[in-house]
Amino acid sequence: MATQHSRLAARVMISPAVILLLGWMLIPLCLTIYFSFLRYNLLMPGMEEFTGWTNYRYFLTDPAFFAAIANTLALVLGVLFITIVGGVLLALLLDQPMWGQGIVRILVIAPFFVMPTVSALVWKNMFMNPVNGLFAQLFKAVGLQPFDFLSQAPLMSIIGIVSWQWLPFATLILLTAIQSLDSEQLEAAEMDGAGPLSRFFYIILPHLGRAITVVILIQTIFLLSIFAEILVTTNGGPGTATTNLTYLVYVQSLLQFDVGGGSAGGVIAIILANIVAIFLMRMIGKNLDA
Amino acid sequence: MGRISLNQVTKSFGDVNVIPPLDLDINEGEFVVFVGPSGCGKSTLLRLIAGLEDVTSGEIRIDGQDATMVPPAKRGLAMVFQSYALYPHMSVAKNIAFPLRMAGMNKAEQDKRVAHAAKVLNLADYLDRRPGQLSGGQRQRVAIGRAIVREPAAFLFDEPLSNLDAALRVNMRLEISELHNTLKTTMIYVTHDQVEAMTMADKIVVLQAGRIEQVGSPMELYRTPRNTFVAGFIGSPKMNLIEGPEAARHDAHTIGIRPEHLAISTTEGAWKGVVGVSEHLGSDTFLHVHQTGLAETITLRAPGELELRHGDTVYMTPEADKLHRFGPDGLRLA
Numbered sequence: 001m002a003t004q005h006s007r008l009a010a011r012v013m014i015s016p017a018v019i020l021l022l023g024w025m026l027i028p029l030c031l032t033i034y035f036s037f038l039r040y041n042l043l044m045p046g047m048e049e050f051t052g053w054t055n056y057r058y059f060l061t062d063p064a065f066f067a068a069i070a071n072t073l074a075l076v077l078g079v080l081f082i083t084i085v086g087g088v089l090l091a092l093l094l095d096q097p098m099w100g101q102g103i104v105r106i107l108v109i110a111p112f113f114v115m116p117t118v119s120a121l122v123w124k125n126m127f128m129n130p131v132n133g134l135f136a137q138l139f140k141a142v143g144l145q146p147f148d149f150l151s152q153a154p155l156m157s158i159i160g161i162v163s164w165q166w167l168p169f170a171t172l173i174l175l176t177a178i179q180s181l182d183s184e185q186l187e188a189a190e191m192d193g194a195g196p197l198s199r200f201f202y203i204i205l206p207h208l209g210r211a212i213t214v215v216i217l218i219q220t221i222f223l224l225s226i227f228a229e230i231l232v233t234t235n236g237g238p239g240t241a242t243t244n245l246t247y248l249v250y251v252q253s254l255l256q257f258d259v260g261g262g263s264a265g266g267v268i269a270i271i272l273a274n275i276v277a278i279f280l281m282r283m284i285g286k287n288l289d290a
Numbered sequence: 291m292g293r294i295s296l297n298q299v300t301k302s303f304g305d306v307n308v309i310p311p312l313d314l315d316i317n318e319g320e321f322v323v324f325v326g327p328s329g330c331g332k333s334t335l336l337r338l339i340a341g342l343e344d345v346t347s348g349e350i351r352i353d354g355q356d357a358t359m360v361p362p363a364k365r366g367l368a369m370v371f372q373s374y375a376l377y378p379h380m381s382v383a384k385n386i387a388f389p390l391r392m393a394g395m396n397k398a399e400q401d402k403r404v405a406h407a408a409k410v411l412n413l414a415d416y417l418d419r420r421p422g423q424l425s426g427g428q429r430q431r432v433a434i435g436r437a438i439v440r441e442p443a444a445f446l447f448d449e450p451l452s453n454l455d456a457a458l459r460v461n462m463r464l465e466i467s468e469l470h471n472t473l474k475t476t477m478i479y480v481t482h483d484q485v486e487a488m489t490m491a492d493k494i495v496v497l498q499a500g501r502i503e504q505v506g507s508p509m510e511l512y513r514t515p516r517n518t519f520v521a522g523f524i525g526s527p528k529m530n531l532i533e534g535p536e537a538a539r540h541d542a543h544t545i546g547i548r549p550e551h552l553a554i555s556t557t558e559g560a561w562k563g564v565v566g567v568s569e570h571l572g573s574d575t576f577l578h579v580h581q582t583g584l585a586e587t588i589t590l591r592a593p594g595e596l597e598l599r600h601g602d603t604v605y606m607t608p609e610a611d612k613l614h615r616f617g618p619d620g621l622r623l624a
Contacts, residue, residue, distance in 0.1 A: 187342050188375035192389035192436070193363035202388070206379040 029270075036263035043257050055264035059252070065265075067240040068248040069272075075159060075244055076223045082163040083219065084212060087170030092204075094171070095178050105175075112168040116228040123161045124150065124233045154234050154242045161229055166222075170215045177211035178204065213287040217280060224273055245269045292318045292353070292443045292476030294339060299348035301334055301500075308334050309500035311348065316444075316478065316493075321470050324480045325487040325523070326497035332480045333448055335497070339478065340369050340446050353443060363392075368437035369446040372453065374429045376421035376436075383408075383417040386435045393440075407435040410472070427458045434469070444476035451486065463490060484524055488512070496520050518620040521546045527576055527591075529614070532584045536561075542615035542623055549576065551612035552590040556598075559605025563588060565598050579604060 039051040059065060094105060111119065127134050128149040136146035149157040181204065189199050227246045230236055236243035236251060243251070249269060253262020294316040301309040308331050316322050324332040337343045339350060341362035350358045357365050368389075376385050383404050390400045408414045411431040421429055430450060437445055447466070451459045467490050470477050481487055487494050488508045496503040496511065496519070504516040508524075515521035521529045529546045537545045553559070554577070563582035568575055575596045579588045590606055598604065615623040 182373060182375065184371045184373050184375035185377060187362075188369065188371055188436075189377075189388070189392075190342070191340060191362045191367070191369050192440075193392040194388075198392060203377060206377075209379070 032263045032266050034263075035259055036267050038260045038263075040260040040263075041257055042259060048260075051260070055260045056268070059261055059264045059268060062248075064240045064243060064248055064251075068243050068245045071155060071240075071242060072224065072244040072246075074155060075162065075226060076220060078156075078159040079162045079166060079223055080216060080219060082159070083166045083170040084215060086163070086167050087174045087215065088205075088208065088212075090167070090171045091174040091178050092200075094175055108171055109168045111165055112172075114165070116165060117232050119165055120161055120229040120232045123157075123164070128157060150234055151238055154238060158226075158229055158233060158242055161233070162223070162226060166219055169219070173211050173215050174208060177208050181207050209287050213284045216284060220276065220280060224269075224276070245272070294353075294444060294476065294478075295351045296339070297349040297351065299338060299350060300346045301331075301338060301343065302346045307500070309338075312500070312502060314495065314502065314505070316476060319474050319476055321467075321477045321479065321490060321492045322495060323487040323491035323493070324478065324495050324497055325482065325484055326503075327523075328482055330497045331500035332482075332497045334500075336369075336446050336448055336478060336480045340367055341365050342369075366440075366443040367446055368440050368442035368444075369448065370430075370433045370437050370450045372449045374421070374433040374453075376429055376432055378421055381418050381420060382413060382424070382432050382435075385421065385432055386413075386439055389436060389440045403439045404435075407438045410438065410469075411435050426454050427462060430454065430462055431465075434466075438469075438473070442475070444478060447477065447479040449480055449482070451481070452483075466490065485526060488524070494524075496523060514622065515546075515614065516622055518544055518546070518616050521614055521616070527589045530585060530588050530590075531616075532588075534584070536584050537615075540613065540615055543618040544616040544620070546614035546616065547608045547612065549589045549591040551609045552588070553607045553609065554590060554592045554596075555605045555607070556602070557605065559607040561588070561606045561608075563604060563606065565600060565602045565604055567600070568596075568598060570594065577604070579606065582606075 036055050037050060037052065038048045039054070040048045090108065094101075094108065098104070114122075125133070130136050130146045130148040133146075135149070139146045147153075185203055185207075186199055189203050194202060225246050226244060227250065230242050230244065230247050231250075234242045236247045240248075245265070246269070249262050249265040252265050253259050296312060296314040298311045298313060299309065300307070300311050312335070324335060326332050334343060338345055341357070341360065345358060348358070349356060352360075352365055352367070377388065380388065386404045386407055387400045390403060395403075404417070405414070408417055411434060413428070413431055413435060416424060416428060416432075421432065424432065433450070450466075451462050454462060463486060466477075466479075470490075479486075479490065491508055493505060494508055494511055495505050498519055504511060504520045511520060511524045515524060515529075518531060522531060525548055527549050529548045530552075531544055531546050533544050537543060561582050561584060563579035566578040566580045566587070568577045571594065573594050575592045575594055575598075577590050577592055577596075577598065579590060580586070582588050588606065592598075617623050
């Protein structure tokens with residue numbers, strides 16, 4: 001039982017870890033906030049001065065900022081939609097008993113182990129390249145004009161690449177959820193006269209609710225900060241067509257050497273991410289209550 | 291409504307033959323219990339009737355119609371599962387209404403039937419709750435409610451009481467028997483508990499390794515078990531089966547005598563032995579007697595107030611007309 005004494009001991013014991021974690025989080029955060037109020041350009045070292053809200057004003061009125069918000073939303077929502085619909089269907093398929101089940105499951109998981117830069121480069125050069133790419137070859141083989149994915153539909157292409165990476169994750173989580181469904185429930189529904197579609201919508205899908213919530217929460221965290229795929233494929237272009245908030249902060253601080261403006265963008269990104277998190281938890285967090 | 295007959299039905303899983311050719315007739319309104327040790331194929335047989343498994347060969351007829359290839363939903367049977375199989379995300383009312391909703395019944399009629407089932411099963415106060423908020427017995431009643439609203443030709447119960455505690459089990463046993471008396475619908479009930487079989491059934495089907503060992507009313511099985519398996523399975527505590535010279539003296543390979551048909555005495559009797567463990571139930575005492583020279587242990591029922599200690603010598607006399615004789619093949623001798 002927790003006595004006064006043992007509780008004190010517990011607090012003393014965990015304090016180093018808590019202090020380390022807090023420092024790890026708070027020091028960069030405070031520095032970013034501090035920089036965001038400075039006129040801090042790497043091309044003019046030693047000339048930093050306090051400028052108040054100027055950095056924020058410039059960042060928020062930048063036309064690229066609104067494009068970036070729209071792109072970030074499109075990227076997150078598009079990938080979530082594809083991975084969840086695709087993940088549920090793949091999980092249903094993989095749940096069927098079949099020959100070579102173990103190997104097929106490993107193959108399905110495999111894309112998740114490929115690092116983002118590598119997979120994006122493979123997609124860019126081996127699949128989507130309008131001259132040498134596999135898709136171009138296929139188009140030519142049937143007599144069509146090859147489609148230049150990354151310049152004609154850049155954001156869609158990146159959504160495709162990112163979905164390919166995250167589909168295994170969603171499939172894996174949803175597959176384990178499907179396997180935990182009591183088969184007697186499905187049999188009971190069958191006896192009650194529910195056809196395959198009714199069984200899916202009335203029994204399987206509600207059972208997957210919690211797993212889908214977990215997938216949405218985890219993926220949103222990572223999808224808000226997609227960066228490597230954009231850097232190696234489109235560099236945020238053409239124009240700002242594939243610039244998301246993360247990439248805009250990168251452009252501001254490391255391509256335009258404006259650390260102050262980049263920091264302001266970073267702070268805005270943090271605030272927006274928290275707003276999204278609050279909405280997410282409000283909307284779907286109740287699914288996590290047992 | 292509710293006549294089911296199985297004709298030369300077999301079931302194999304791969305090479306394993308679970309049910310050898312089997313014939314069985316279930317009459318309208320009967321309460322039939324399938325009983326047998328675990329793995330004897332009784333649940334498989336029930337699932338074959340329900341249509342959840344396909345028969346390997348043979349024919350199932352429901353009300354005279356060939357139902358062998360009819361999908362489960364179209365057979366007009368309702369099943370209550372061992373795990374209850376309630377839909378956890380639906381309220382009790384929605385659970386009960388689910389089969390009606392699937393049948394496309396209008397909302398008013400659905401509500402009427404749900405309300406009626408809830409009244410019959412004392413669930414009216416719980417209709418808005420989720421299954422997770424109910425006790426085991428209440429969940430069981432919801433599962434039965436879901437079966438009742440469909441007004442099926444027959445109810446199938448797959449070990450419905452095995453997840454309940456002992457006191458609740460006795461209660462639910464009574465409730466299901468009561469329900470059968472009210473509805474007068476055919477019920478098929480699977481259990482491994484011979485007490486449930488004896489107390490509830492109109493007709494017991496004893497199964498072993500997929501074979502029907504005997505079909506009959508509870509008392510028929512108790513009085514005239516067809517073979518040593520049924521003799522040992524029906525009745526609690528088990529019948530004493532004795533082989534060897536004592537059996538030969540009665541012109542049989544094996545003789546059987548139930549514990550309640552042995553008279554006990556401390557002075558004289560046909561068989562002599564030493565008292566081992568005695569189980570005092572209050573109303574009765576079950577004595578386990580050793581060193582009789584007949585079998586390892588002879589169980590016998592004695593009056594509750596009996597004062598005998600471990601190691602005491604006792605004498606037992608079987609009631610002659612209650613002695614069962616079996617041949618070398620295990621079958622009952624006339």
